[in-house]
Amino acid sequence: MVAAPAFALRVQTPNGSPLCARNQPSASGPCLTVSNGAPLLPVVARSGDWLQLSSGRWVYGPYTTAQAPQPPVGGGRARRVSTPNGGTLCARNQPSATGACTAVRNGAVLLPVVAQSGDWLQLSSGRWVYGPYTASVNGATSPGTGGVMLRMGSTGDAVRQVQTRLAVTIDGVYGSNTAAAVRRFQSQQGLLVDGIVGPQTRSALGL
Numbered sequence: 001m002v003a004a005p006a007f008a009l010r011v012q013t014p015n016g017s018p019l020c021a022r023n024q025p026s027a028s029g030p031c032l033t034v035s036n037g038a039p040l041l042p043v044v045a046r047s048g049d050w051l052q053l054s055s056g057r058w059v060y061g062p063y064t065t066a067q068a069p070q071p072p073v074g075g076g077r078a079r080r081v082s083t084p085n086g087g088t089l090c091a092r093n094q095p096s097a098t099g100a101c102t103a104v105r106n107g108a109v110l111l112p113v114v115a116q117s118g119d120w121l122q123l124s125s126g127r128w129v130y131g132p133y134t135a136s137v138n139g140a141t142s143p144g145t146g147g148v149m150l151r152m153g154s155t156g157d158a159v160r161q162v163q164t165r166l167a168v169t170i171d172g173v174y175g176s177n178t179a180a181a182v183r184r185f186q187s188q189q190g191l192l193v194d195g196i197v198g199p200q201t202r203s204a205l206g207l
Contacts, residue, residue: 004129009040009051012065018094019064021057026048032057035094040064041126055126079110079121082135083153084196089134095120097192102127110134111153119198127148134196150197152179162197 011019011034012021017034025047040059045052049061081089083106095117104110110129115122123133132149145187150158154174163170166181178197186193189204197205 001015009043009061011036011038011040011059013063019059021055021059025052025055025058028059032093033099034100035096038094038117053126079113079134080135081106081108081110081129081133083133089129091123091125091129093127095122097130097180099107102159104129116178118200119192130192130194130206132194132196150174152176161207162205165207 013019013036016036018035020027020031021034022029022031041053041055042155043051044054046061047058051061051064052058081104083089086106088103088105091104092099092101095194110125111125113121114124116131117128119131120128121134125174132151148155150162152174152195155172157172159178160172160173161169162182163172163178166178166185168181170179182201183193183195185205186195186201189201191200191204
């Protein structure tokens with residue numbers, strides 16, 4: 001067993017499938033899947049082709065690749081949970097709306113964000129949370145990578161652009177009709193259906 005490499009790694013499997021993070025440096029035993037392209041936790045040790053992450057799990061080294069260091073997301077500011085309906089936020093093992101979920105109450109301050117994948121933010125714990133359901137501690141909604149988030153109650157030209165694309169009444173007010181049209185569009189595009197225009201929905205709209 002040798003020391004960890006000094007560079008950051010991400011998953012890169014030959015066929016784009018998830019990578020198995022295991023309890024031991026072996027292709028057998030329990031498997032926690034990590035999506036292709038996802039950044040990995042720091043590597044702390046190596047055993048042959050296997051790399052041990054700071055979580056204690058092992059991944060197959062040839063299915064990883066180096067990535068350039070990424071600055072913290074959100075300008076180093078603290079973030080808190082801010083769900084649309086005041087419910088809990090799921091902290092997951094991968095940037096996806098499926099899989100194991102640890103509930104974090106609305107309003108709770110989150111651990112620092114260390115990486116981003118689309119609308120998903122990775123915390124220093126290694127867990128992923130859905131960015132549009134977070135806000136800076138001073139109250140500003142997470143901008144993500146594609147501009148300001150649009151949701152119920154938003155107003156202005158950005159809302160008008162969305163309404164134009166969705167062919168709904170153009171009044172610059174993000175009301176229930178606009179939210180319903182956004183949800184329909186998200187469902188058609190295979191996106192997370194939450195009625196919020198974040199980076200992925202904005203990109204799909206061509207904005």
